[in-house]
Amino acid sequence: MILVEHLRKSFHDARRGWVEAVRDVSFECRPGEIFGLLGPNGAGKTTTLRTLSTVLKPTSGRAMVAGRDVVLEPEEVRRRIGFMSAGTGVYDRMTAWELVEYFGRLHGMPRDVLRARMETVFDWLRMDDFRDVLGSKMSTGMKQKVSIARTVVHDPPVLIFDEPTSGLDVLVQRSVLDKILELRDMGKTIVFSTHSMSEVERLCARVAIIYRGELQAQGPIPELLAAHDQPNVEELFFALVEKADAECQSAEAAP
Amino acid sequence: MNWSNVLLIFRREGMDQLRDRRTLFMVVVFPILLYPIIGAGVLQFAAALQEKPRVVVVVGADRLPEAPALLAADGSTFNPKLFDSPAEAARLTVETRPDAGEWAAPERREQAVRDGEASAVMIVPADLPEQFAAKGDVAIPIHYKSVDETSQVTYLRLREVLDRWKSGIVEQRRKEDKLPEGYARPIEVRGLDAATSQEIGGSVWGRIFPFLLVIMSLTGAFYPAVDMCAGEKERGTMETLLISPAGRAEIVVGKFLAVLAASVTTAVLNLVSMGVTGLQLARRAAFVGGGDPTSQAAAALAPPTLQSALWMIVLLVPLAAFFSAICLAVAAMARSMKEGQYYMTPLYLICLPLIFMTMAPGIELNAFYSLVPVTGVALLLRALIVGDYHTAFRFFVPVLLPTVVYAWLALRWAVEQFNDERVLFRESERFSLVPWLRRVARERGSRPSSPQAVLCFALIITASWLFAQVLLTTGLGGLGVVVAGQGIILLVPLAMAFLLTTDPMGTLRLRRAAGRYLAIGAAAAVAVKPLSAEFERLVQWAFPLSDATKSVFESLLQGETPWPLAIVVFALVPAICEEAAFRGFVLSGLQAGRRTRSAIVLSALLFGLLHVFLSLFQQFFNAAILGVFIGLLAVRSRSLWPGVVFHAVNNGLAVSTEALIELSRRAGVVGWVYRDAERGLYHVPWIVAAAVVAGALVLRLWKFDRGAGRAGA
Numbered sequence: 025m026i027l028v029e030h031l032r033k034s035f036h037d038a039r040r041g042w043v044e045a046v047r048d049v050s051f052e053c054r055p056g057e058i059f060g061l062l063g064p065n066g067a068g069k070t071t072t073l074r075t076l077s078t079v080l081k082p083t084s085g086r087a088m089v090a091g092r093d094v095v096l097e098p099e100e101v102r103r104r105i106g107f108m109s110a111g112t113g114v115y116d117r118m119t120a121w122e123l124v125e126y127f128g129r130l131h132g133m134p135r136d137v138l139r140a141r142m143e144t145v146f147d148w149l150r151m152d153d154f155r156d157v158l159g160s161k162m163s164t165g166m167k168q169k170v171s172i173a174r175t176v177v178h179d180p181p182v183l184i185f186d187e188p189t190s191g192l193d194v195l196v197q198r199s200v201l202d203k204i205l206e207l208r209d210m211g212k213t214i215v216f217s218t219h220s221m222s223e224v225e226r227l228c229a230r231v232a233i234i235y236r237g238e239l240q241a242q243g244p245i246p247e248l249l250a251a252h253d254q255p256n257v258e259e260l261f262f263a264l265v266e267k268a269d270a271e272c273q274s275a276e277a278a279p
Numbered sequence: 280m281n282w283s284n285v286l287l288i289f290r291r292e293g294m295d296q297l298r299d300r301r302t303l304f305m306v307v308v309f310p311i312l313l314y315p316i317i318g319a320g321v322l323q324f325a326a327a328l329q330e331k332p333r334v335v336v337v338v339g340a341d342r343l344p345e346a347p348a349l350l351a352a353d354g355s356t357f358n359p360k361l362f363d364s365p366a367e368a369a370r371l372t373v374e375t376r377p378d379a380g381e382w383a384a385p386e387r388r389e390q391a392v393r394d395g396e397a398s399a400v401m402i403v404p405a406d407l408p409e410q411f412a413a414k415g416d417v418a419i420p421i422h423y424k425s426v427d428e429t430s431q432v433t434y435l436r437l438r439e440v441l442d443r444w445k446s447g448i449v450e451q452r453r454k455e456d457k458l459p460e461g462y463a464r465p466i467e468v469r470g471l472d473a474a475t476s477q478e479i480g481g482s483v484w485g486r487i488f489p490f491l492l493v494i495m496s497l498t499g500a501f502y503p504a505v506d507m508c509a510g511e512k513e514r515g516t517m518e519t520l521l522i523s524p525a526g527r528a529e530i531v532v533g534k535f536l537a538v539l540a541a542s543v544t545t546a547v548l549n550l551v552s553m554g555v556t557g558l559q560l561a562r563r564a565a566f567v568g569g570g571d572p573t574s575q576a577a578a579a580l581a582p583p584t585l586q587s588a589l590w591m592i593v594l595l596v597p598l599a600a601f602f603s604a605i606c607l608a609v610a611a612m613a614r615s616m617k618e619g620q621y622y623m624t625p626l627y628l629i630c631l632p633l634i635f636m637t638m639a640p641g642i643e644l645n646a647f648y649s650l651v652p653v654t655g656v657a658l659l660l661r662a663l664i665v666g667d668y669h670t671a672f673r674f675f676v677p678v679l680l681p682t683v684v685y686a687w688l689a690l691r692w693a694v695e696q697f698n699d700e701r702v703l704f705r706e707s708e709r710f711s712l713v714p715w716l717r718r719v720a721r722e723r724g725s726r727p728s729s730p731q732a733v734l735c736f737a738l739i740i741t742a743s744w745l746f747a748q749v750l751l752t753t754g755l756g757g758l759g760v761v762v763a764g765q766g767i768i769l770l771v772p773l774a775m776a777f778l779l780t781t782d783p784m785g786t787l788r789l790r791r792a793a794g795r796y797l798a799i800g801a802a803a804a805v806a807v808k809p810l811s812a813e814f815e816r817l818v819q820w821a822f823p824l825s826d827a828t829k830s831v832f833e834s835l836l837q838g839e840t841p842w843p844l845a846i847v848v849f850a851l852v853p854a855i856c857e858e859a860a861f862r863g864f865v866l867s868g869l870q871a872g873r874r875t876r877s878a879i880v881l882s883a884l885l886f887g888l889l890h891v892f893l894s895l896f897q898q899f900f901n902a903a904i905l906g907v908f909i910g911l912l913a914v915r916s917r918s919l920w921p922g923v924v925f926h927a928v929n930n931g932l933a934v935s936t937e938a939l940i941e942l943s944r945r946a947g948v949v950g951w952v953y954r955d956a957e958r959g960l961y962h963v964p965w966i967v968a969a970a971v972v973a974g975a976l977v978l979r980l981w982k983f984d985r986g987a988g989r990a991g992a
Contacts, residue, residue: 102523111518129287
């Protein structure tokens with residue numbers, strides 16, 4: 025359902041020139057599976073996922089989402105995904121109901137179908153008590169729920185969550201993760217990025233560790249732990265980071 | 280384009296703006312409050328002006344004759360009969376002083392004016408009664424201070440009063456001497472004002488109103504545009520919209536319509552508020568009546584007629600569309616509302632001089648101004664307000680059409696901005712000059728970038744303009760100046776190609792061209808000749824050259840220049856220099872990240888603008904159209920030379936027009952070729968044949984001859 029092959033993305037920076045934010049990243053994610061993208065801030069997670077959401081164009085490589093190429097058919101891709109990240113906020117001057125309705129309409133849903141679907145989603149996320157609250161008056165938890173509702177209102181087969189729990193308190197965190205697990209059980213293809221080891225352990229069948237724009241390792245968690253001879257994800261993560269840093273330093277020293 | 284998405288986005292953005300208090304204030308409340316306040320202000324100012332009396336000290340008033348009387352009976356004012364109305368008389372207060380004691384000294388009198396004790400001091404000389412009786416003449420000195428406005432005005436009023444008094448004296452003497460009535464007044468001037476009351480009122484509005492209306496529609500577009508772009512980025516909702524299935528063009532058009540609605544609403548509310556205020560003022564003036572300045576000021580503010588108002592709204596929509604699209608494109612670059620506000624200043628600075636034209640006296644709407652963005656609309660608004668319908672209807676379409684085109688281009692730019700991830704996801708970065716320069720040098724590509732191409736154009740214009748002033752003083756002579764000017768046009772792209780790209784030869788297209796392209800270039804230039812003669816006639820008809828410009832150009836172009844030299848200076852040199860710049864560096868740069876078609880059109884527009892800035896704006900059209908053809912030729916042949924051939928032959932034929940006519944005359948075929956040999960106009964069959972050939976060549980290049988272009992890609 026999601027296929028990423030040798031993805032590269034460079035940005036231009038006034039001071040450093042061309043910077044490669046993502047280098048040769050490849051992975052795959054199937055329906056009914058949560059694929060975890062684990063990495064520190066600035067590792068290239070958001071850039072990778074933004075490429076999947078079609079707002080950034082890859083410098084080279086290829087990405088297919090729900091059978092469509094993100095470069096060739098960006099609008100078809102956007103029709104088939106639900107995307108949620110720190111960058112996808114909630115409109116201040118719109119109520120929860122209006123916002124979800126707006127995006128449902130943009131997805132071309134007929135009014136009556138949309139209405140029924142929204143009732144289901146609002147009920148599922150327990151959002152009925154703040155239907156008519158403006159975005160500016162919502163708590164962080166409410167906003168996060170509205171974002172999830174916006175992400176799933178058109179019932180997309182593919183869901184991409186970019187650090188959906190950052191900045192949330194533990195209660196909201198837990199409920200967001202529960203909802204993502206429920207979505208997996210509905211058979212959705214889910215990519216989930218985070219810098220939290222425990223979330224990865226709890227949610228993901230397979231995980232990729234991304235650092236300095238490159239995938240350091242990927243596979244089912246037990247296999248990865250065995251292959252690198254580490255007791256848990258946290259140790260595995262630090263071992264891989266240290267290894268990458270050492271390689272980088274020797275590469276810089278070599279020429 | 281999915282219009283239901285556009286409508287959805289438009290409705291949401293519109294609702295969003297209606298729920299924003301700041302926007303509501305700027306768009307709705309501010310204009311409604313502004314004009315009544317201005318109106319009240321005008322009345323108050325006029326009232327304040329009226330209340331201030333001006334003191335005239337009359338020294339030696341006792342020497343004045345009884346009849347005709349200069350002063351009123353009580354001596355505190357001048358004789359009211361010497362004024363148009365008693366109210367005016369009351370504004371000059373008289374204080375009489377004997378010509379003795381301290382007031383006898385000239386220093387004291389001057390001091391009184393200096394200190395502001397009196398606005399003017401008038402001295403009745405001692406010999407006045409004597410001279411008066413003897414029917415002699417006498418000088419009346421008046422002290423005043425020209426730099427003090429009150430004193431200056433008082434002095435002028437005083438002279439008027441004394442003039443009328445003098446007329447009274449002359450009349451009295453005439454009667455005494457029993458002379459005919461016209462003796463002392465051989466002529467009498469009666470001014471008959473042809474202006475209607477609408478025009479008199481309109482001229483005051485006509486100056487201020489277009490200015491306010493244009494500024495208001497810009498302001499009305501700017502705030503919502505910044506809110507919808509930078510504001511969305513700041514609030515983190517831009518990406519939410521970008522990942523929806525709505526296409527970029529749909530998003531931009533939806534937002535654009537919302538900005539347009541806000542801009543038009545602001546402008547129309549201004550119109551209404553201004554009209555209501557004007558109506559109120561006019562009614563008040565009618566009520567007060569008379570010629571006092573309050574009512575005069577108010578009468579001048581009579582509102583525009585309903586008919587004018589309706590036409591103005593029709594005109595406002597494309598102007599507002601232009602502003603809306605520009606604001607959207609500019610605001611898309613900003614990361615935050617604060618940064619968005621920074622962009623406002625340059626936008627206003629560019630617009631202000633364009634609007635100030637309407638305030639300047641003597642500037643009338645003509646064919647040229649009708650093409651200038653903003654200015655054309657502002658001048659047309661002025662014509663409509665003043666009630667000059669003749670001018671207004673003549674230029675309505677010529678102003679409306681370019682404005683629509685500019686708006687469309689600006690909208691295209693806005694869509695381009697939204698398609699550019701570098702614009703939408705711009706991170707804040709620190710800028711330092713030296714590393715940046717080092718990096719530009721290190722990371723040069725094989726071709727220049729679009730901004731570099733535009734920079735090249737701007738440098739050519741500024742350098743040419745600056746050097747033109749210097750060159751004219753060097754005594755090089757006309758031809759020398761032309762060649763040196765072309766040298767600058769060549770030097771800039773040459774330097775930029777070598778400094779900024781790794782492949783300067785490729786950038787400037789300095790490659791060998793296939794022979795057939797050179798042939799196409801030459802053939803097309805010959806084929807275009809009869810067409811450009813017709814076209815030139817059309818342009819001359821629409822935008823006549825002033826005689827002064829014509830004579831300057833004739834002295835520069837014709838003179839006694841031998842033909843071979845003229846060919847070199849006006850055909851060969853410009854062909855090489857201008858081609859290297861526009862089909863070389865500029866077109867190569869514009870081709871980066873853009874469809875070839877758009878790049879060719881843009882480079883042709885810049886080529887046309889070069890002629891506006893450096894020679895005559897009339898050449899814009901010809902240059903832009905030929906620029907498209909040469910651009911196509913350059914892209915297809917991947918070489919500069921076919922374009923150089925076309926350009927050289929085209930200019931060469933233009934320089935030799937008269938020689939060719941003379942030649943055909945000698946060969947006896949002149950009547951066969953030209954239908955108007957004096958003006959170089961060809962017979963219709965020639966024109967048709969030329970059009971067919973030129974069309975076939977363009978079609979061949981555009982459709983069938985893509986070989987070389989594809990091999991290069």
